[in-house]
Amino acid sequence: MAPIRSRSRVLLAAAGGLAVAAAAGVLSTAAAHAAAGCGVDYTVSSSWPGGFTAAVTVTNLGDQINGWRLSWSFGAGQSVTQLWNGSVAQSGAQVTVTNAPYNGAIATGGAVSFGFNGTWNGSNPKPGSFTLNGVVCTGSVGQSPPDTPTPGSPTPGSPTPSSPTPGSPTPTGGSPTPTPSSPPPPSTGPTPPPVSSVGGSGPYPAGYETVSNLANHTLYRPASFPARQLPIFLWGNGGCSNNGTDSLPFLREIASQGFLVIANGRPGGGSGSETSALLTQSMDWAAAENNRQGSWYYGRIDTTKIAVAGWSCGGLEAYEVSNDPRITTTMIFSSGLLDDNNDYQLKRLTKPIAYIMGGPSDIAYANGMDDWGKLPAGLPAFMGNLPVGHGGTYTQTNGGEFGRVAVLYLKWRLLGDRTAGQNFVGVNCGLCSNTQWTVQQKNLTL
Incomplete structure (x- = not known):
């Protein structure tokens, strides 16, 4: 695996504007x-x-x-x-x-x-x-009140009542109250096409695919969708590689546990190298597909639960987007900031973070441990070192020990699994004794 290499920080911009033209004509009764x-x-x-x-x-x-x-x-x-x-x-x-x-x-x-x-x-x-x-x-x-636009023809900028108007609907006895905390149930989407290289030890055997509207990425997902929505795991590759299948066993294992994994780069790679902008593209795409009727991801993605992660150079990219408000947690694999001038990326962290490192022989060990010491006070953080060096266990069966621990952490942070969380929290945590892991903790509670 190529060592971390220095590169310029990619500045991100979010386009939030929306131009809407007012509809002409007379609304029918x-x-x-x-x-x-x-x-x-x-x-x-x-x-x-x-x-x-x-x-x-x-x-x-x-x-x-x-x-x-x-x-x-x-x-x-x-x-x-x-x-x-x-x-x-x-x-x-x-x-x-x-x-x-x-x-x-x-x-x-x-x-x-x-x-x-x-x-x-x-x-x-x-x-x-x-x-x-x-x-x-x-x-x-x-x-609909007679003086309001037809649904589908909003007129931005026109006055909108902030209190009920005559004729507005009122609750009726016996009417069911919806639970609007999630998008349409997963069954509303069409049947997805097959995926390649299906495997993983989880309950939802998974494989990977590419899609035309996210062509520079590789998507790992269950071959058959579970009944619940899929939280999101975003991945930046080691060495800034543009090959989305570099860590196939590791990423497929996570997907087989019921997650949607979006890796930077096409399967097998492409020209150039990846940047942190691809991670932001992944989030934007997931939000759009989750709401697009006709997509096989329609209503099937939990866009409120997103982990951003990366190995080596990919970890630096994860840092760069970790302040995006859509991010739930950050995971840094064998990585650390290369320059103290980038310490501002640590100061702006507000969501839980986990470091998965390869021990003292990991070339990123010193940088990662330096970052650990500079985290904001009060930030929930986990540090786990396994003496496997910088190459990790990504290509081992089901991602090896890094895959097992990553799944536990994601189940805890994205699915609310307290049993999984017990592997990371407290002096008697599951990774704290009778394992090869060396563990440090900050502000962790179940």
């Missing part, structure tokens, strides 16, 4: 009175002094929507500073989010999700009500 209804799940996923991250899931209970606009009012002076999977406009307390180009359609019973970073001062209460295309979201189905 029938269209204006189409069945409408919605439910909204608003969750503050993380909070810190003066700031927070929120996740919003909108469930459509009425007729299909082909363009959406969600509005609400903040009650304590909060402001949206950055939003993904949509476009935002805020005037005072009033916030309006419109769909991105790839997630405007919401089928009956379907859902769409977006998230944002915001600021707060003093308190951060949840908004009291939401309106979707002018219809108040009550969790039941009514009729």
Whole structure:
């Protein structure tokens, strides 16, 4: 395996703008009175002094929507500073989010999700009500008010009521209340095509594939989807290799446990070398496919649970995108920052991190241990060293010991498996005694 090599940091940019043209013409009476209804799940996923991250899931209970606009009012002076999977406009307390180009359609019973970073001062209460295309979201189905746009023809910038208008739907006794915390159930997507090189020890034998709209990547997934959604594991290769099958046994093993793995580079490699921008492309693609009707990934990806990881040079790339608010946890495999000028990447870490290193003979050992000593105070962190050197165990059957431990960590952090978490937490953790691992811990709790 080639050693870590120095390279320039790739600056990332996120395109969040959405240009929408107002629709012309007169709305028909029938269209204006189409069945409408919605439910909204608003969750503050993380909070810190003066700031927070929120996740919003909108469930459509009425007729299909082909363009959406969600509005609400903040009650304590909060402001949206950055939003993904949509476009935002805020005037005072009033916030309006419109769909991105790839997630405007919401089928009956379907859902769409977006998230944002915001600021707060003093308190951060949840908004009291939401309106979707002018219809108040009550969790039941009514009729679109005559003076609101037809679902599918939002007019960004037009006034949106922040409280119920005459004729708005009200809850009806006996109406089921939806659970809008997840996109459409996995069964809604079409049957996926076969994947190559199926294997792995998990309950969902997995293989890999390529797709035309993410051509510079390799996707590892179960040959048959499980009933639950697939959390995401993003991978940067050692040596900045553009070969997405360099660590096939390791990545396939993770996928066989019910994860969607997206590795930088095509199967077998291609020209040039990978960059951290490919990791961001993976996240953008997953969000788009999860909401695109007709995709075999439609509703099957858990875009709220994402681990970014990489080996050697790939670990440096994982660092570069680890501050993306969509990331749940970071995993650094046999890697460490090469220059103290990049220590700002450590200071901005806010999500749990795990280091999987090859022991003192690992050429990245000194750099990784230096990073460990500079982590922000209070950050949950795990350090595991196995004396296998820089090459790790990625090409061993099912990824060897690195594969086993990576699966346990992902089950804990992305699936909430406390039993798996016991391998990392406490003085009597599963990796702490009677193993070849040398373990260090910071701020870890189950």
